[in-house]
Amino acid sequence: DAGIxxxxxxxxxxTGRQVTLxxxxxxxxxxxxxxxxxxGHGLRLIYYSAAxxxxxxxxxxxxxxxxxxxxxxxxxxxxxATRSQTSVYFCASxxxxxxxxxxxxxxxxxxxxx
Amino acid sequence: xxxxxxxxxxxxxxxxxSTNFTCSFPSSNFYALHWYRWETAKSPEALFVMxxxxxxxxxxxxxxxxxxxxxxxxxxIKGSQPEDSATYLCASPASGYSTLTFGxxxxxxxxx
Numbered sequence: 001d002a003g004i005x006x007x008x009x010x011x012x013x014x015t016g017r018q019v020t021l022x023x024x025x026x027x028x029x030x031x032x033x034x035x036x037x038x039x040g041h042g043l044r045l046i047y048y049s050a051a052x053x054x055x056x057x058x059x060x061x062x063x064x065x066x067x068x069x070x071x072x073x074x075x076x077x078x079x080x081a082t083r084s085q086t087s088v089y090f091c092a093s094x095x096x097x098x099x100x101x102x103x104x105x106x107x108x109x110x111x112x113x114x
Numbered sequence: 115x116x117x118x119x120x121x122x123x124x125x126x127x128x129x130x131x132s133t134n135f136t137c138s139f140p141s142s143n144f145y146a147l148h149w150y151r152w153e154t155a156k157s158p159e160a161l162f163v164m165x166x167x168x169x170x171x172x173x174x175x176x177x178x179x180x181x182x183x184x185x186x187x188x189x190x191i192k193g194s195q196p197e198d199s200a201t202y203l204c205a206s207p208a209s210g211y212s213t214l215t216f217g218x219x220x221x222x223x224x225x226x
Binding site for chain 2: 104
């Protein structure tokens with residue numbers, strides 16, 4: 001099915017563990033994004049990618065690593081999870097880089113770090 | 115970082131009421147203004163993209179206007195229905211690229 005998917009949908013982990021959140025889109029959009037949603041902060045951009053092998057930091061990149069070896073996949077890794085990284089994570093994809101491009105969001109991953 | 119602000123933070127109306135809320139953004143170096151609708155337990159979905167001063171967009175009972183000179187956009191919902199209950203987000207690109215800065219949203223609750 002066409003669209004954008006995220007896995008897992010729910011994840012509980014412990015402080016210090018490495019966690020990878022997966023994102024896959026079938027639209028061949030050039031741009032992909034990772035956001036986190038926290039009460040009182042709304043959606044904040046963690047990292048984004050303009051194309052395969054091109055990534056850049058967003059507003060809150062510390063503690064996260066991304067890669068993009070294929071256009072359709074954009075995994076987000078928490079190298080050593082902390083409690084402050086408990087959040088809902090949304091992946092999005094969108095177009096070719098124009099300021100008018102709509103972003104299409106995945107269903108989200110709810111991550112709890114104990 | 116671009117400062118995008120939305121007001122009110124939340125709104126509770128009765129079915130049939132019309133309502134509106136505001137998104138404010140810096141008027142200098144304006145590129146576009148996006149509106150998204152975000153229902154609970156779902157993901158944000160695009161409503162409108164607006165680029166020109168004076169733009170007005172409409173989708174069913176929802177419409178939006180844009181004033182780039184003074185840096186605000188209004189979202190209107192005519193005859194609110196319970197299914198309109200959602201958080202409405204606005205967002206703007208900080209530069210001429212695809213990264214968007216989102217406001218914190220206006221949470222709308224429509225009671226039957």
